[in-house]
Amino acid sequence: MTPDVRAAEAPQTVRRPGRWLALAVLALAVLLVAVDATVLGLATPYLSEDLRPSGTQLLWIGDVYSFVIAGLLVSMGSLGDRIGRKKLLLTGATAFGAVSVLNAYATTPEMMIAARALLGVAGATLMPSTLALIRNLFHDPRERSLAIGVWGAMASAGAAVGPVVGGLLLEHFWWGSVFLINLPVMAVLVVVGVRFIPESKNPAPGPWDLPSVVLSLVGMIGVVYAIKEAAAHGARPDVFAAAAVGAGALFGFVRRQLTLPAPLLDMRLFRHRGFSGAVLADLLTILGLAGLIFFLSQFLQLVQGRSPLQAGLAELPAALGAVGAGLVAGTAARRFSVRSVVSCGLAAVGLALAALTVLGKDTGYPVLGASLLAVGVGAGLSFTVTADVILSSVPKEQAGAASAVSETAYELGAALGIAVLGSIVTGVYRDFAAPAGVPADAVAAARESLGGAVEAASALPERSAEALVTAAQYAFVDGLRGAAAVGAAVLLVTAAAAWRLLRGQKLEDGAAEHP
Template sequence: MTETIASGRAGSAHVDDQPRPGRWLALAVLVLAVLLVGVDATVLGLATPFLSEDLRPSGTQLLWIGDIYSFVIAGLLVSMGSLGDRIGRKKLLLLGSVGFGAMSVLAAYATSPEMMIAARALQGVAGATLMPATLALIRNLFHDPRERSLAIGIWGAMASAGMAVGPVLGGFLLGHFWWGSVFLINLPVMALLVAVGAKVIPESRNPDPGPWDLPSVVLVLVGIVGVVYAVKEAAVEGYRWDIAVVGAVGALALVVFVRRQLTLDSPLLNMKLFHHRGFSGAVLADLLTILGLSGLVFFLSQFLQMVQERSPLNAGLVELPAAVGAVGAGLAAGWVARRLSVRIVVAGGLAVVGLALVGCTTLHGDTGTAAMCVILFVVGVGAGFSFTVTADVILSSVPKEEAGAASAVSETAYELGAALGIALLGSIVTSLYRGFSTPAGVPEPAAHAARESLGGAVEVSGQLPADQAAALLKTAQDSFVGGVDVAAGVGAAVLLSASVAAWFLLRGQELANSPAATPTPAELTADGAPRA
């Protein structure tokens, strides 16, 4: 089977592994999509306090605003990655970019929590087309392993740059405009991507993919969303029979999905990819890393703005060192992994992040800026090394024809980890926060509103006498910080466990130094080495 890469009006095909002219210019456009997603992910956290005061979501609704995007995108990534392999990755990327921009406008002008949740869900549908398409196109543009490692490093660096630019730009916008403006910054990036990408990105697709199996699309969507929803609700509401039913339906759908893939001639996802130990180990490392980090990241902006009472721009600048560390580490990751080893870089990076999270367990309202910046820089360096090398391992482990599906698996692990992390760690913060005792004299309606979320406490404190307002706000802030500290401890345990798992699962994995034919999964041993 060969991979078709169409270029120009004539649609000429390049089926060899020679360096493709214009590949670096195409990469420059591809990473705009990554920048767009990175910016969007970070500005939501900054906008959350303002959004909470304006739309007045309940604590549960606030969690849904934070994690519905991850739920939907995780449920659709595999399907969209496979669709890109079939209809063309460039086509899917451009369509998804237009859709993402349109849904950003809808989110910007949301007038209720329900409308915001719906807008974020639709953004998830569009977002599911972007990340798998960019990685799959990189896999097909860069055949030389060293060039591909650098391209993946640039790809990851731009994701981190988006996370760096997002808080600073978002902080500036929130200081001068209403909270909806932070979603509109996606539009110029989207417009540039579509206008330039249509001209310089070559189309690529699997020339013989088979049909797109709609029952499999439904099964994986129902399965992932059902399981994640059940985990989220059980963490917040406790175990009830209706939650158990939803979880069981989701788990059953995933079992049926896997069994169906094993019987189809053209599966939505080739399950034999998981026979490669390096592929499986890299995917698992990504999932656990994001699970351990995402809950803390989601509440970090609230801590900086509502507990330490920083301005949005100041909060964005405090978060900047994490992205700086990730950019530097991502660009150097391929070089370092070839001189040390894949498992040293990945396991070491995860251990560094875990130890940094241990430091986060001591956060309090008076934690200084320097301490925060050092902790976040260390987190960025460790994550930058780990994510870049695991992405390289995943892409290098599969044939080019299945690059879209493999990229989708990688991104599914990322988004599923984010959804589970916000659901589990976020629920820890929420449940511990709600347990605080309100000071004497605070009216019950005000106390109830304050327990719903820290944003609610900030809002109602402005309606109380000065002494009651100060007491209520201090109590709510202390309770919130206590929840964040516990969540950071849980996240540290997850990261250190992921480091140990990566050390064993990635044993013997190496990044290639020169172009070579990528063996198919059937040609690999369980350890990921070519069969003799």
């Protein structure tokens, strides 16, 4: 090999000092963004006592964060490609910390909704930037697969870790503490990032198209809102209107991207079978994971009587499985194949959901723990390998936009999981037979939610209260079994589709990146 060739290859094979420390901070930031999507659930009762929001305001406090993140991911990923991913990450981290303080000390429901929306804007700058920067930190494909494994494990584990973190904090501090934990992590991210994270961006990015940003935001918020509202309240006029506006905006976004010389998102990426298959697998893996964790949290607390902290700890096998599987996923995909690892991961989630079709009110923890572990392992394998495939399927200059597609699939998957499986649980639950002797108004309140049943029962005589809560719990378990069956079918069909779509797909190998 000539000296000239060696010199040309040297920049590709260099191993940056401090890259693993930088990765640790990036992964922790991703974990926090994911945790922030779920940790508020446990704090809601305490927050409600202080701020006294209306029912509609409470829904917006819970949902606006994920709405804004879903709506801005593609735009922020593309912005990072243009202005610099490190610059966007550090700006977003600073904003995330500052807005976390605003969330913690909000004094009115309106202030809280605005603060949560701003937190979503900051979160949208962090998620795609972290994954895109990993590509620039790790030039060796094997090292990069391991790094993506760590990143994917943190993203997958966030939903399961949120209840544990929230339970621990709420046992000792006030509800604002669930936001203040962001401050030290973001401070470390900024300090370490300035020193160890290299800047990277598209050298010829073109302008950032504002109409595309608006279409993406309106489209994603409209679709996610429609999904969530349909699950919670059924098919109403506002749901159809939101779905129509969202779908129309997304159609306009796609058409505009196909005509722009420098689009926010290059739609031609989806012509790559491996890219499209990986995005689909991403979406449906998280659909199963998020749907399961969301409803099992209620099952563990309101059916089996665990405290929030006990319920959070009971869900830890999902997080541990995701972390462990994520770390070995890249090695397994090279030893066997991408499609076998992704398909097996999806099948594991599907089979775990299938096991929950025999769930009962008194089902012991070994069955639940084993199912959660299988879901975590399956999600860790699939999500990590698909993220690696998505990054390696695109030119280096488009890493931010590609990462944003992966993250958007994550957010949509979470919304769909809770919404689609939630509509099944809610549909079965609301039809439970009213126990004899229980007042009609108490039954009506109980049919709104399992939490509503417990609250309605507190005003009844002991025998009537026990009958109402027991009927509601059995109905909830019936709904959960039905949702698990549908989720299992979706995941197993997706496993078969991934086997076909990812045929011939390989992860990069060797010491140097492909140009």
